[in-house]
Amino acid sequence: MNPNRSFFVPVDSPLHRLNPLTKLTFVFAMILPAFLSVPELAPILAIPVFLAAFIGRVQKPYLNLLLKLILPTITFMFVMQSVFLPGGETILFMLGPFDVTQEAMRSAFFTVTRIFVMVSSFALLLLTTHPSELMSDLTQRGLPGQFAYVIISTLQILPQMQAKAQTIIAAQRSRGLDTESTFLKRAGSLVPLVSPLVFGSLAEVEERAIAIEARGFTSKKTKTSLHEISDTSFDKGLRWILVILILASVALRIWLS
Amino acid sequence: MEVISQNAVYFVVVAAIMILLFAWAYFTKRIQKDFITMTWVLIPVAIAINLTIGQIVLLLKLPVYLDSIGTVLVGVICGPWAGALTGTLSNIIAGIILDPGWFPWFPVAAAIGATAGVMANLGFFKNWWKVVVTGFIIAIVATIVGTPISIAIFGGISASGSSIITAFLLETGRSLVSSVLTTNFISEPLDKIATSLLAFAIIDGLSARYLARFPRGENAAVEKGQKQTQLIIALVVVVLLILFGIFVLPMLTGG
Numbered sequence: 042m043n044p045n046r047s048f049f050v051p052v053d054s055p056l057h058r059l060n061p062l063t064k065l066t067f068v069f070a071m072i073l074p075a076f077l078s079v080p081e082l083a084p085i086l087a088i089p090v091f092l093a094a095f096i097g098r099v100q101k102p103y104l105n106l107l108l109k110l111i112l113p114t115i116t117f118m119f120v121m122q123s124v125f126l127p128g129g130e131t132i133l134f135m136l137g138p139f140d141v142t143q144e145a146m147r148s149a150f151f152t153v154t155r156i157f158v159m160v161s162s163f164a165l166l167l168l169t170t171h172p173s174e175l176m177s178d179l180t181q182r183g184l185p186g187q188f189a190y191v192i193i194s195t196l197q198i199l200p201q202m203q204a205k206a207q208t209i210i211a212a213q214r215s216r217g218l219d220t221e222s223t224f225l226k227r228a229g230s231l232v233p234l235v236s237p238l239v240f241g242s243l244a245e246v247e248e249r250a251i252a253i254e255a256r257g258f259t260s261k262k263t264k265t266s267l268h269e270i271s272d273t274s275f276d277k278g279l280r281w282i283l284v285i286l287i288l289a290s291v292a293l294r295i296w297l298s
Numbered sequence: 299m300e301v302i303s304q305n306a307v308y309f310v311v312v313a314a315i316m317i318l319l320f321a322w323a324y325f326t327k328r329i330q331k332d333f334i335t336m337t338w339v340l341i342p343v344a345i346a347i348n349l350t351i352g353q354i355v356l357l358l359k360l361p362v363y364l365d366s367i368g369t370v371l372v373g374v375i376c377g378p379w380a381g382a383l384t385g386t387l388s389n390i391i392a393g394i395i396l397d398p399g400w401f402p403w404f405p406v407a408a409a410i411g412a413t414a415g416v417m418a419n420l421g422f423f424k425n426w427w428k429v430v431v432t433g434f435i436i437a438i439v440a441t442i443v444g445t446p447i448s449i450a451i452f453g454g455i456s457a458s459g460s461s462i463i464t465a466f467l468l469e470t471g472r473s474l475v476s477s478v479l480t481t482n483f484i485s486e487p488l489d490k491i492a493t494s495l496l497a498f499a500i501i502d503g504l505s506a507r508y509l510a511r512f513p514r515g516e517n518a519a520v521e522k523g524q525k526q527t528q529l530i531i532a533l534v535v536v537v538l539l540i541l542f543g544i545f546v547l548p549m550l551t552g553g
Contacts, residue, residue: 047395076451110397114457121455125465127474139469152453156399159451163398172394187338188387195342195391202346206354220358227358232499234354235367239500242343247511250339258335 047196048106048167056097060276061175062182063283064166067093070283071162074290079297080151082290086158090165099168103161106168111160115153122149172196178270186264190253202242209237305450323379332377332513340376340512344368345388349396362489365392366410370436370497373414374423375512381411402451409443410436414494418517425521427532429498433491434536440490441482445475454478460485480547487540491533 056064071090075083094103122145124136129144166175173196176189210220213233219226220234257264323329345368352365369388373381385407392400417423417432448454454474455461460481467477501509501518509515 110399114399117457118453118455121461121465122453125455125468126453127468127471149453156452159402160398163393163401167394167398187333190338191341191345191387192391192394195345195387196395198342198346199349199391199395202350203353206350210354210357224360228360231355231358231360231364231496234358235351235496236500236503238350238354239347239367240503242347243340243500243504243508246336246339246343247508250335250511253339254335258338 047172048102048164049171050099050102050168051171052098054096054098054169056093056099056169058271059169059279060270060272061170061178062272063276063280064170065175066280066283068162068166070287072159073287075155075158078290078294080155082293083151083154083158087154087161090158090162094165094168097165097169099165102168103165106164107161110164111157115157118156119149119153122152174268174270177266177268178272181266181270187258190258198242202238205241206234206238209234305446329379332380334513336511337372337376337380337513340372341380341384341387344372344384345391347371348388349392362492364489364493364496366407366490367493367497367500369407369411370414370493371500373411374418374497374501375509375514375518376415377514378412378415378419380513381413381415382408383411385409385411402447403444405447406440406444409439410490413439414497415514418514421517423494423498423501423517424519425528426495426498427528429494430491430529430532430536433494434487434539436494437486437490438483440486441479444482444486445479448478448482449474476547480544483543483547484540487536491536 071086075086094100097103123141124139124145126142126145126148129142131143132140133143133146134141173189173193176184176192180186180189213230214220218230218233220230221227320329347368348365351367352363355362355364366385366388369381369385372384386404389400389404389407413436414423414432417435422428422432422435448456454477455464463484464477464481467480468474472480502520504518506515506519509518
C-alpha cells in the first residue's frame, strides 16, 4: 500500500502550469474521439498523449505506469479477445482447438487501443495535476463545494483507514485469527477484520459533521479561495480548439458512414 | 452501422429518462432533503470503507470483490440519490489512486447505491431474508447496467477472472451479449448478496440513536423475531433463480 495516495509528480513543466480544466478537456478530447469516431483514429490518438507526457516532463513515471498498469491488462485482453470473439471468416491460424480470425483480431486491436488511449490520458492528467488543484478549480467554476469536500477528504481518510486496517489485521493475527488456510476459515475471518474498522470509522462521522458545520459548510454565501488557480487566455483558446476537435471527429464518423 | 445507431438511440433514451428523474427529484426537493451535513460527512468514510474492505478481501483471497459495502450502507441510511453519488465518487477515487480503468464502471456503482436505497425505502432492508432479496435485485441491476459497458468499452472480455466463463460460453456458440450477460448473472449475485448481508450486519450493530441522525435512518430499523429458516429459504430460492436464469437468458437474448 503506497503511502503517497496519488499519481501526482511535482515537477515544473508547461503541462503542470496549464489550468486543470484545460487538461481535463484534453483528456476528453482524446477519449471521446477514440470511442465515438472512426476506429482507425484510436491508434493515432496515442501519439499526442505520448508527446504530452514528454512536454509534462513525466515521461519516466508515465512509461513506468504504462508497463505496470496498462500493458499487462491490454495484452491479456488482446489475446483473449482475438481467440474467443465469435464471427469472422478469414482464419489466420489455429491456437490449439481455437481458430483466430482476422476480424476478431481487428476488433480486439481497436478495443485495446481505445482502452489504452482512455487509461493513459487519464493517467497523464493525474500525473500532472494534483486532485485537490482540479477540485478547487472546478469549485471556483461553480461545482458545489461539497463535491470537492468528498473527493479531498476521502483522499485524506483513505491512508489513515488503510493504516488502521493494517493494525487490525496484525492485531487479529497475533490473537490467532486464521487468514491463510481454508476458504471457510478465510471467509469467517472477514467479520473480525471488518467490524472494528467500520465501527471505528463510523464513530468519527458525528464529530466531523459538527466540526465542519461550525465552519460554515452548508452556508450558501460564496466562499473565497486561499489558493487562486490561473486561467490564461492561452488556456481558454486551447480549450475551444479541443472542443472543436471533438466535434470534428464525431462529424467525421457521421460523414463517413 | 445499423446496430450502432440503434444502440445510440437506446443510450439517448436512457440518459433522457435519468435526467428527467433527476430534475423531478430535484425540483420536488426530494434530493435536497437527503443531503444534510451528516450525509456529506458519511460519504467519504463510506468510500474509504469500500476501498479498504476491497483490499482486505484481496488479502484473504476470497472469490468476491465486496467493494460496495459503503455504497449500500449510504444508499440505505441516506437514500438512493446519496447512494448513487457515493458509488460514482467511489469509482472516481479508485480511478485516481488505483487504476484509471475504474472510471468507465461508475454507472454500475451508481446503480448499486440507488437500488439499495430504493429497496430500503420499500422496507426491504429490515431482516436477513429481505436483505438477501435486496442483494439479488442489486445483482440483477448491476448485471443490466454492467453488460453494455463491458461490451461497448471493453469488448466483452476484460482482464477480470470471470472472463474465463465468458470465453467458455462464447466457445459453446452463444452470442457475445448472451455470454457476457450470463457471466455477470453468475458472478454478481454472490458478491452483491454478501455485500448486502455485511452492510446489514454493520447497520445491525449501530445504535438507533446514531442511525436517527441520518435522513433515512428509519429504513434500517431492524425487525425483531428473525427466523433462520426464512434466511435459508431465501438463499435456496436465489440459487434456484440463478440456475433458472442461466438457461432462460440465452433464449431472451436470441441464442
